Amino acid sequence: MKIDLKKIRVRDLVEDYEDNDELGVRAYGDKLDVRPPYQREFVYKDKQRNAVIETLRRGFPLNVMYWAVRDDGTFEVIDGQQRTISICQYVEGDFSIPIDGHRLAFHNLQQDQRDQILNYELMVYLCEGTDSEKLEWFKTINIAGEELTNQELRNAVYHGIWVSAAKKYFSKNNCPAYAIGSNYIMGSPIRQDYLETAIKWINDGDIDGYMAAHQHDPDANPLWVYFRDVMSWVKATFPKWRKEMRSVQWGPLYNKFKNADLDPAKLEAEISTLMQDEDVTKKSGIYNYILHREERHLSIRVFTDNHKREAYERQKGICPVCKEHFELAEMEADHITPWHAGGRTIPANCKMLCKDDNRRKGGV
Structure with a gap:
């Protein structure tokens, strides 16, 4: 040069x-x-x-x-x-x-x-x-x-007609994507967060693959239409807005459940109950949970060290499954009545299992 x-x-x-x-x-x-x-x-x-x-x-x-x-x-x-x-x-x-x-x-x-x-x-x-x-x-x-963000670098690598067109939708102050998605997405349009999110959603996380395949497309209309459809589905399925919705990755949920027969009223009733549940420590995970039914999305509150010691002493160190004696450090806490069955994370609902039995119970 x-x-x-x-x-x-x-x-x-x-x-x-x-x-x-x-x-x-x-x-x-x-x-x-x-x-x-x-x-x-x-x-x-x-x-x-x-x-x-x-x-x-x-x-x-x-x-x-x-x-x-x-x-x-x-x-x-x-x-x-x-x-x-x-x-x-x-x-x-x-x-x-x-x-x-x-x-x-x-x-x-x-x-x-x-x-x-x-x-x-x-x-x-x-x-x-x-x-x-x-x-x-x-x-x-x-x-x-x-410092350039990862998406700004991608825009440089795959620059061309498509990037210029996509930025009109996703990368300007008060751009169309911001107008319909600002309540549901974290980040800033001008730092390319909206564009990065939309591409990640439409292509199962492979941003570079999508941009490489579409670098010379004459427009970015398919990406914009997809993003618009995601936002429409979110607003129709979960009509009551909460601040936690900004932390949800909506694209994967839309991709999997867009054709599912969902009842917004029933979903909202369950969401409201879970939002009030003190055992649910990750409120943004509620939206994933009510569709996937996987408790890992909720980060259920764990038993404290005092709870564990109390249960251990009550059991005299005996695992209720294998009936063997263990030291406290060799055991793990579990709900007597599972959380999904109404069990709370309270001392009276805590039991101590040996690590092998607890992990077999969890399918590990």
Whole structure:
């Protein structure tokens, strides 16, 4: 890869700046693609964004940026998107920063202060090479101190029409996926959590396999339709929303039970009962449990050491199954009346079994 150093004034960088959902982010007299397909969304927090402007205002050195030179003579940002957008947004008047006890936007500054920023010279390395070289460079250089998420790296590896289309559905602030799924999914669209989740659900966890197979598809409509169907099924099957629903992996449940004959009213009655059960320590697991009927999803409360000692002394160290004597450390606690049959995790319902009998009982 050929790399040359060039100084770019801020006033030239911000010329014709535009942030458009359809056209992307452009700057530098429309010659710079600030967000090419492999790039992440804008993720800087206010403190980071303000620090960029303060660096320019004081004339301090800003970390070097990297632009790739395209065949047509235009450029695309390899490293520096977050700083570039911060600078352009400030000059455009999109936000203000604290200066001497006041919050001042660019237009609030004195002319000499504005000129100080506009005449600031950015250090930019212009890089020429193949798409693969540019992509590898993007993956390995330091991205302004913000570590890439796994999905952001996948977007880079499998960049193309499909990724660009999928990001419109899943990777923007207030994107369609956020609008219908924000109550049911953890994470942030702009950090690619929604896109990662949707692909994981539709392809049984194999995210790379799905992206590799669909990299050159003309659109991402099948993924969007699938995600929309999952959310519709969740809302119809479990109409009462609870905060625990954000922690549920809905895709696998939809994939297995979408055609099952489920009664939302009966499910809700059982969910409500389980939510009030103090022995159920993992409330988000209730949704998996009522469909799969596997108690492991609930993390049933275990007996305390005091409960175990009390039961051990009551049994005089005798295992009720094999009738042999064991030391306390050689035994394990079990419910006398199983939890699913109404047994509670209380001292009176605790029995101690030798490890072999307890594990045979559990099918281990």
